[in-house]
Amino acid sequence: MTAARKSGTADRDDAKSASVEDLRPNGDAKASEAEIIERIYAAVMEQRLPPGTKLSEATLSETFGASRMRIRRVLLVLASREIVQLHSNRGAYISKPSASEARSIFEARRTIEPVIIRNAVERVTPAELATLEKHMAEEHKAHHQRNRRDAIRLSGEFHVKLAALGDNPVLERYVKELVMRTSLIIGLFGAPGIPNCSDHEHSELLDAIRAGDGNAAAEMMMRHLSHIEEELELTGSHSGKVNIKDIFGS
Amino acid sequence: MTAARKSGTADRDDAKSASVEDLRPNGDAKASEAEIIERIYAAVMEQRLPPGTKLSEATLSETFGASRMRIRRVLLVLASREIVQLHSNRGAYISKPSASEARSIFEARRTIEPVIIRNAVERVTPAELATLEKHMAEEHKAHHQRNRRDAIRLSGEFHVKLAALGDNPVLERYVKELVMRTSLIIGLFGAPGIPNCSDHEHSELLDAIRAGDGNAAAEMMMRHLSHIEEELELTGSHSGKVNIKDIFGS
DNA sequence: TAAATTAAGATTGTTGACAATATTATAGGA
DNA sequence: TCCTATAATATTGTCAACAATCTTAATTTA
DSSP states (O other), X not given: OGGGGGOOOOXXXXXXXXXXXXXXXXXXXXXXXXXXXXXXXXXXHTTSSOTTOEEOHXXXXXXXXXXXXXXXXXXXXXXXXXXXXXXXXXXXXXXXXXXXXXXXXXHHHHHHHHHHHHHHHHHOOHHHHHHHHHHHHHHHHHHHTTOHHHHHHHHHHHHHHHHHTTSOHHHHHHHHHHXXXXXXXXXXXXXXXXXXXXXXXXXXXXXXXXXXXXXXXXXXXXXXHHHHHHTBOOOTTOSSSHHXXXXXHO | OGGGGGOOOOSXXXXXXXXXXXXXXXXXSOOOHHHHHHHHHHHHHTTSSOTTOEEOHHHHHHHXXXXXXXXXXXXXXXXXXXXXXXXXXXXXXXXXXXXXXXXXXXXXXXXXXXXXXXXXXXXXXXXXXXXXXXXXXXXXXXXXXXXXXXXXXXXXXXXXXXXXXXXOHHHHHHHHHXXXXXXXXXXXXXXXXXXXXXXXXXXXXXHHHHTTOHHHHHHHHHHHHHHHHHTBOOOTTOSSSHHHHHHHHO
């Protein structure tokens, strides 16, 4: 398995350093299907499972103490959410969104999230706002401590938590999926050093919500998402090179 | 099975008249997984499978000549799209969206579809426009011939075909799912006689596209979706009565 | 008669073994 | 030495039988 790195094709195989065992230090207790999905979600959000990582049934089965059939179902669900890609007779791999898909995903987010935050402004309770503020504090902390993993995860979760306040389960689900896929995109197209989602902008979003200004909040969200996209390198040429640097450069 | 109708609880059990065999006159040739899903999609779109219909594995297995395992996978995919609902140990049923879910779905459509049609206006080719016009002619015809099933299906498909022109596979997929669920909503909350999606408004949408006026198209789409929602009876009280009348009243 | 209990039947959930395919390792030839 | 062909291994796909659960029918009891 280690020898596979030597081939320098660069387009096809990467993300072989990461393995499924990274899902947790020791996972042996049998987990429910939803729990397994949630753990894989978390691993993707923290970029512990980079795009292209193979998820073999046997390994997952061991890791989670679940039968192969159950793993199979999990993989099918993840595939239907476009988090993993199923290759016939070849197994399941963490999705590698193309630059084109990335653009579609960001357009989708710019379409949906401003509407959600506008609803959230109207409906948010002081308690919910406090929760968001607490979340942002953690985010800030992780960012300053150079805790990359937590920072990435929390940054994404902020959008998911916000979406939960929009009182629309349908759009909420879409945002959750899109945030997840954005995490993959950042792994593929994000510059290594640069923070992908500045918590300062999250702070401004909260300001607008606190002020009860739906329009400002929606506009800020739009800008925020555009900024994230702009910091990526979606210019067609490379397709799977950047993240290799990322892996070795950290 | 026929005796089950006698119970008059009205909230729980309905849609027992429709059965899985309605999926096609005679389906025996073995179909691929995607084909099975597509056929069930079509049946839902034409309201041949009303909300609440049970999809038993054995019957589906026979109907499509597929093994039970394959049927199981199909049902899982449909469940992940929220077209069917899986009850543990009790089987799969065509989803019955609540009034609240219905409102969320329409809000989602009003969020997404105007953006898509705006993109479509910019990109549409004469050939694609001709296809849409042809589609609308069929729709018109079915409507005038009082061909309820085709009218319903074509009306939904119009939105799906339009979404395909938006050059955003992500949003396109969401629209497809939402249109499907809208079909279920109309089955549950739609008034029996009234047409649910006047083809005249589709015609106006095409006019705006033809004129290259993105704003007008987007606004028209917004109005159109609002009209569809307004023609439903989403006022909380009833939950599964209207469609019984629908079934018997036609 | 109606409600509750029990038994029979049908449906779903799960397991393990087997078949088909892909991947890797080995051997042979230019 | 490098490339090709072949064999061995590992992984995924499928099936059929079994277990668990729910639904329905029959039976009993108040």
